[in-house]
Amino acid sequence: MSGPVLRAEGVTLRYGAVVAVDHVDIAVAPGVLHGVIGPNGAGKSSFMDALSGRRRLSGGTVHLDGEDITKRNVAWRRKNGMARSFQKTSVFNSMTVRTQLEMVARRNREDDLAGIVSAFGLEPYLDEPCISISYGLQRSVDIAMALIGKPHVVLLDEPGAGLSQEESVRMLDHIRGLCSERDVAAVLVEHDVDGVFRVCDEITVLSLGKVLATGKPAEVRANPAVIEAYLGSQA
Amino acid sequence: MSSTAPTVVTTTDDPAVAPPRGDGAPGRREGRVAVGLERRAVLRALAVAVVILVAGLFVPDLITSSYYMGVAADGVVLGIMAAGIGFLAHRSGLISLGHTAFYGGSAYGVAIFTTHWGWSPTTAAVVAVIGGTLLAVAIGSLVIRITGFGFLMLTLAFGQALYALSTLTSLRDVTGAFDGISVVFSGESQKVAGLTQAQLGAPDTFWPLAWVCLVLVVLGLWLVGRSRFGVTLEAIRENEERARFSGYNTYLPRLGAFAISGFCASIAGVLFALKASYVSPDVLGFQLAGDSLVATIVGGFTILIGPVVGALLYIYAQGRFGDTGNLELYMGLALIVVVIFLPGGVVGFVTDRVVRLRARLWRGRKGAGS
Numbered sequence: 001m002s003g004p005v006l007r008a009e010g011v012t013l014r015y016g017a018v019v020a021v022d023h024v025d026i027a028v029a030p031g032v033l034h035g036v037i038g039p040n041g042a043g044k045s046s047f048m049d050a051l052s053g054r055r056r057l058s059g060g061t062v063h064l065d066g067e068d069i070t071k072r073n074v075a076w077r078r079k080n081g082m083a084r085s086f087q088k089t090s091v092f093n094s095m096t097v098r099t100q101l102e103m104v105a106r107r108n109r110e111d112d113l114a115g116i117v118s119a120f121g122l123e124p125y126l127d128e129p130c131i132s133i134s135y136g137l138q139r140s141v142d143i144a145m146a147l148i149g150k151p152h153v154v155l156l157d158e159p160g161a162g163l164s165q166e167e168s169v170r171m172l173d174h175i176r177g178l179c180s181e182r183d184v185a186a187v188l189v190e191h192d193v194d195g196v197f198r199v200c201d202e203i204t205v206l207s208l209g210k211v212l213a214t215g216k217p218a219e220v221r222a223n224p225a226v227i228e229a230y231l232g233s234q235a
Numbered sequence: 236m237s238s239t240a241p242t243v244v245t246t247t248d249d250p251a252v253a254p255p256r257g258d259g260a261p262g263r264r265e266g267r268v269a270v271g272l273e274r275r276a277v278l279r280a281l282a283v284a285v286v287i288l289v290a291g292l293f294v295p296d297l298i299t300s301s302y303y304m305g306v307a308a309d310g311v312v313l314g315i316m317a318a319g320i321g322f323l324a325h326r327s328g329l330i331s332l333g334h335t336a337f338y339g340g341s342a343y344g345v346a347i348f349t350t351h352w353g354w355s356p357t358t359a360a361v362v363a364v365i366g367g368t369l370l371a372v373a374i375g376s377l378v379i380r381i382t383g384f385g386f387l388m389l390t391l392a393f394g395q396a397l398y399a400l401s402t403l404t405s406l407r408d409v410t411g412a413f414d415g416i417s418v419v420f421s422g423e424s425q426k427v428a429g430l431t432q433a434q435l436g437a438p439d440t441f442w443p444l445a446w447v448c449l450v451l452v453v454l455g456l457w458l459v460g461r462s463r464f465g466v467t468l469e470a471i472r473e474n475e476e477r478a479r480f481s482g483y484n485t486y487l488p489r490l491g492a493f494a495i496s497g498f499c500a501s502i503a504g505v506l507f508a509l510k511a512s513y514v515s516p517d518v519l520g521f522q523l524a525g526d527s528l529v530a531t532i533v534g535g536f537t538i539l540i541g542p543v544v545g546a547l548l549y550i551y552a553q554g555r556f557g558d559t560g561n562l563e564l565y566m567g568l569a570l571i572v573v574v575i576f577l578p579g580g581v582v583g584f585v586t587d588r589v590v591r592l593r594a595r596l597w598r599g600r601k602g603a604g605s
Contacts, residue, residue, distance in 0.1 A: 075482055078479075078481060091477065093473060093474070095466075104482070106463070107482045149482075
């Protein structure tokens with residue numbers, strides 16, 4: 001396995017006196033799906049915001065392909081290989097699916113947009129305004145936009161949120177397949193713990209902003225601290 | 236679209252690309268590219284613009300009343316500024332109360348360049364438009380990061396600052412302070428677009444110049460709105476965070492929209508100065524800033540010609556009710572009615588009705604045929 005495409009060290013994010021993310025390290029190699037789990041308020045989404053540049057770090061560094069991008073803005077990060085989707089679906093509501101996908105594809109030099117559209121089954125909805133399609137399809141558009149342009153790493157914040165259990169399972173499997181196929185590293189925050197253990201290559205467990213455990217799914221599942229603090233009887 | 240640009244759906248002539256599923260659904264646009272200008276649409280727009288341009292040149296033959304011809308000419312000048320304000324509001328979601336800075340700034344530019352500096356009116360007009368646009372870039376670079384109420388107030392503040400500057404007695408030699416300044420053509424070439432100063436002051440002979448400018452401005456705004464740049468603006472207005480996370484620097488496109496909008500206001504300001512041959516602080520005042528915004532909203536800015544129609548209505552109302560002192564009352568009532576009952580403005584409402592009527596007729600025809 002080659003070196004990490006994404007490496008974050010000592011990532012810290014404070015909201016006033018509250019430390020939402022406290023010296024978190026992560027390293028993700030190409031094609032690896034790295035899950036981030038933890039109870040509500042563990043700092044998962046804040047961690048994604050810190051990695052993606054949505055929020056300025058209180059401490060620590062983020063490296064993409066070996067380059068320190070801590071001070072780079074989100075547009076630069078996107079152009080240089082870091083994409084993300086959002087916990088609350090973020091699309092261009094009044095634009096058609098086609099218009100927004102083509103716009104993002106042009107911006108990020110994607111030459112196989114048809115492949116992405118096909119992978120998410122969006123062909124029948126291309127001329128629909130995004131606001132008129134179902135939430136699940138909007139979620140697909142959101143993630144499709146994140147995968148356009150062959151990003152080196154994609155940050156997926158609860159891609160199953162708002163979807164039914166069945167849709168969520170299908171979405172995670174789909175993401176797994178796409179990341180492997182396109183050799184994209186992914187950081188996946190997800191509430192569906194079983195789903196994360198099923199599709200991810202590595203897992204980090206956060207609790208109160210700190211890393212409780214990190215490693216292969218089997219190692220994390222067997223970690224007593226994780227069992228006590230988070231998994232409980234699920235282990 | 237260039238050959239390298241990505242497209243989701245191509246024609247089925249290309250065996251390498253699978254045809255889209257769900258063929259045959261109404262309204263599908265196989266083979267069409269959604270983003271950017273399409274040659275056919277551009278040619279159609281150009282053809283329509285030429286027809287409207289030529290038709291409009293006959294307006295002075297139809298309106299024999301000098302008074303109403305003046306109303307129409309004034310409406311077109313205000314309409315050009317309103318079109319710019321509407322463009323910014325529609326494409327970027329930014330409501331400006333400061334476009335009088337560019338309108339008045341360019342108007343003062345014409346007056347100062349011709350009267351004090353002795354420039355030819357054509358040179359003065361061109362430089363004034365460029366200067367007004369550069370002023371828009373300068374002010375825009377400071378205010379464009381702010382949105383909503385903050386943007387509204389900042390643009391108003393800049394407009395009012397220029398107003399205050401124009402009234403300074405220490406600048407009386409340049410601006411005339413509260414007395415204003417006359418526009419006197421004193422250079423060698425004393426014509427603009429073949430029109431003398433006297434012809435520019437007469438509504439029927441001024442009309443062709445104003446009309447051509449209006450049609451070109453509206454056509455230009457249409458092209459910009461339909462271009463990739465326009466689509467980017469729409470995306471930024473719709474969801475700025477997603478646009479940034481899609482790789483777009485959102486600052487420059489918004490600044491570009493503000494500059495284009497300021498360019499329109501600058502053209503309007505120059506036309507006003509040429510027509511009126513007199514510029515006073517009123518062209519930078521809050522009254523004009525409010526009136527142009529009200530005209531934009533009443534006409535409706537979701538459709539390009541909405542603000543133009545709003546401006547024509549406003550100028551007509553000004554002539555009709557201005558002397559009675561009830562103009563603001565009627566405009567206020569119109570604004571209330573539009574904001575509450577016609578969110579798309581007068582033009583948006585009419586367009587909506589026409590679309591519904593066409594749909595109903597279409598359904599009726601289909602029902603009769605089956």
